[in-house]
Amino acid sequence: MKIIIVTDGSYGERAYATIKEEFDCEYMVMDAPSSTCMDDIELPPETMAQLEKADILITYVLHPDLTLDLVDALHDKVGWIIIGAWRGEGFKNQLESYGNVTCPENMCDLTENGNHVFDKFVAKFGKPxxxxxxxxxxxxxxxxxxxxxxxxxxxxxxxxxxxxxxxxxxxxxxxxxxxxxxxxxxxxxxxxxxxxxxxxxxxxxxxxxxxxxxxxxx
Incomplete structure (x- = not known):
């Protein structure tokens, strides 16, 4: 199973160091959008092609519009998306409405949900x-x-x-x-x-x- 961690900042390195001990794991950094306008956000084709290979995609992206764009573009191409960084219950509900997206309060409260891809990951990482x-x-x-x-x-x-x-x-x-x-x-x-x-x-x-x-x- 392939896990890809994507970030637009400094978060996610510790998760990468831990997860790679159990799974094939990659760590990718995207540039945070400089504009506040959602229409100006670009998703590099090369990066997106790589992210599509994930069975589990974990995002530590802090920019909400970039997070939403990634989820919208990738939710039907990957097994499951875990949002490690999110802001507000409304945004959480919007992201989780895609169906295969989880926004945990803490990354240490993940538990099985019946999806075989997600559960394979959570068998190793989540609630201790x-x-x-x-x-x-x-x-x-x-x-x-x-x-x-x-x-x-x-x-x-x-x-x-x-x-x-x-x-x-x-x-x-x-x-x-x-x-x-x-x-x-x-x-x-x-x-x-x-x-x-x-x-x-x-x-x-x-x-x-x-x-x-x-x-x-x-």
């Missing part, structure tokens, strides 16, 4: 799922079964090794806030703390579920 190995009351290993595309779940997993199992869920939720989440930077009129709190809850819950199924090393 981890497996923990314990020795007595200590965590000796954490396996990330599904993690945030930005790499935050991997960061937390490494930090939890050696911690007491009974305190790990809370510590995981707190520790995720030390990983610089960029989601609030890609939203307009959002509460930074709410986005961080959402990520903290997801990771806390992931470790709570893992501890219910904890295993002991041989």
């Amino acid at each position: 799922i981890v497996r923990v190995n314990c020795q007595k009351d200590k965590i000796v290993d954490v396996e990330v079964l599904r993690g945030s595309p930005c790499g935050s779940t991997n960061f937390v997993a490494e930090e939890m090794v050696g911690e007491r199992s009974d305190t790990v869920p809370i510590k995981a939720g707190l520790r995720i806030q030390h990983y610089p989440c960029r989601a609030p930077m890609m939203r307009l009129f959002v509460d930074d703390e709410s986005k961080r709190e959402m990520a903290a809850i997801f990771h806390k819950e992931a470790f709570e579920e893992a501890l219910k199924k904890k295993t002991k090393p041989d």
